[in-house]
Amino acid sequence: xxxxxxxxxxxxxxxxxxxxxxxxxxxxxxxxxxxxxxxxxxxxxxxxxxxxxxxxxxxxxxxxxxxxxxxxxxxxx
Numbered sequence: 001x002x003x004x005x006x007x008x009x010x011x012x013x014x015x016x017x018x019x020x021x022x023x024x025x026x027x028x029x030x031x032x033x034x035x036x037x038x039x040x041x042x043x044x045x046x047x048x049x050x051x052x053x054x055x056x057x058x059x060x061x062x063x064x065x066x067x068x069x070x071x072x073x074x075x076x077x
Contacts, residue, residue, distance in 0.1 A: 040054065041053070
């Protein structure tokens with residue numbers, strides 16, 4: 001009978017340790033996940049039509065371009 005009591009006690013201790021470790025692992029995983037920033041406004045290149053972040057745009061008048069080359073090409077046409 002003592003054998004079964006010790007076996008049950010060992011099983012409960014191992015189970016408690018594993019469940020505690022799993023909870024801690026999930027908490028650290030959630031804490032390690034980066035927070036996403038607000039989405040950035042996207043604009044379309046007036047020459048090629050590609051969408052890209054507004055912070056990278058080269059603007060002229062009301063038009064946005066993805067590169068200086070596309071701005072020049074659009075002015076030539």
